[in-house]
Amino acid sequence: MLKLIDLTPTNLASEKTKFFAANFQYNPQFVYAKDIKKVELSKYGKPKLRYIFLAKRILKKYLKEKDFIKQEENDQAFLTQVEIKNLVEKRLRTYDLKNEYQIVFAEDFVSRFAVNNRMKLIKIRLPITINQNEIVAILNHEIDTHIIRQLNYEQQPWFRKKKENHFKAYLRTEEGLAAVNELVTSQHKLAYKSAINYLAVDLALKKDFVSVFNFIYQIWPDPERAWTWTFKKKRGITDTNCGGAFTKDLVYFEGLVQVLNYLKKNDYDPSELYYGKLDLKDINKAKKLNTQKALILPEILTKNPQFYKQAVQKMIKNNLF
DSSP, X not given: OOOGGGGSOTTHHHHHHHHHHTTTOOOOBOOOSSOOOHHHHTTTOOOOHHHHHHHHHXXXXXXXXXXXXXXXXXXXXXXXXXXXXXXXXXXXXXXXXXXXXXXXXXXXXXXXEEEETTTTEEEEESSOOXXXXXXXXXXXXXXXXXXXXHHHHHXXXXXTOTTTTTOOOOHHHHHHHHHHHHHXXXXXXXXXXXXXXXXXXXXXXXXXXXXXXXXXXXXXXOHHHHHHHHHHHHTTOSBTTSOOOOXXXXXXXXXXXXXXXXXXXXXXXXXXXXXXXXXXXXXXXXXXXXXXXXXXXXXXXXXXXXXXXXXXXXXXXXXXX
């Protein structure tokens, strides 16, 4: 089974240096510790036309509103390592989880913030590039979605018995709900990051590393951000002169659209999506098997259900047209 660590090149640092030294005009030649098959990189599927069209409409809307959104994002300075740690611990304490998860900071993490539920780790990349607005969104995504769904999953009779109970793959619903929760506290409610990621995967399947970088860099003239986003699409590829991509980022946008459509039909209430790590199509099955008296629900929902509902309604209006 392919792991994300397998997709990290052994020469990542040196190839990044070459790329920047060449003024962003060099296609990295990555080396991996193990052979990676193309079929493993495309296990999450290929871009679908209906989502491509929707992603383009969202990108077009974002470019029109970019200055306003950018101002919202840039109004605040990056938080310190101590501030980030305190905010993460505060959210964990909400669910009595402060002693359950270890917070680790390191410079070699690919993602700015990631949760490993199996190892009970919260990994945060240094230097810190997260402001106050962003940390709230991240905690909604990582703790109030991924960790809380995991806690509920561990209490289910089908815990680690998904195959025998015929549960479907859950990642699209998982990341779709996380993306929705991330936007709940945002002012703009526009899923432009997921949309741009979707279009970038589509481009990466056809084009080289430099082309994908240029696409992202034209939207955000931040070379570090454009490098990170491009690398996530091109990881697993040895010769990035060629088309090809790791297609996992497709699930975020597809999942977001699917979850918003589900919420629209279910009074904007995500509660039943918290039965565990499950696809929205398996909710009825999970309900029948459930032996819990009550589900653990996220603070972003329970603190103010009406606020959550109104936020989702605005998301649907802004993204599903």
